[in-house]
Amino acid sequence: MLQFINDLEPHVVGIHATGEVTKQDVETVLMPRIDELVARQGEINYLLVLETDVQNWTAGAWWDDIKMGLKNFTKWNKIAVVSNQKGVQWFTDAFRFFVPGKSKGFALSELSEAVEWVTAKENETIEQSK
Template sequence: MLTIIPDLPDHIFGVRASGEVTKDDLQQVLLPGLEKQSEQYKEIYYLLVLETDVQNFTAGAWIQDLIAGIKHLTEWKKIAIVTDQQAVEKFTDIFSYISPGEAKGYKLSELPIAIGWLSHKA
């Protein structure tokens, strides 16, 4: 399930992933949120708090995620992935080298630090 994280600075769109994440979650929560950020700010500062294993994302969810990434390719400014899954955190740091924006991985205990990093516009 994806839920929007409330009380973030306006230019940051954040979601929390828990349990199983499906294609419908991405179509009903993630894609509309990214679209709104894109229309309003012309750039995307994105926070994902990953409280579930990446294996809990269905194949349809991964396809929708890929579509969103490509659709907004030039608008990504900063992406913070917050998780205690070390492999995901390391992948996020490596992904920063090939993505148009910056990407950083943080531990769940570092959520306030991740929000602080996203708060500063690139």
């Protein structure tokens, strides 16, 4: 199941995944939020809190997720994926080589750091790193 995370800055879409994730979840929860964000600001800052095994995503959910990613390929700004699955964290870190934006994997215990990272705008990121 996908649920929208409501307490994030308006320039970030946050999704919490638990249990089985279906094509309908992607179509009714994720895609409308991503489409609205792109229409409003032209780029995507995305937080995915993954508290389910990636094997719990149905084939239809994966296919729609891939189609959405390709449709918005040049719009990805920041992608933060929070999961205790080491393979997911590694893949997210490696994903930065395949999309124009930045991506970073975090452990569930690092959720607050993930929110801070995906929420920070570039000028804030530069200031914080000084």
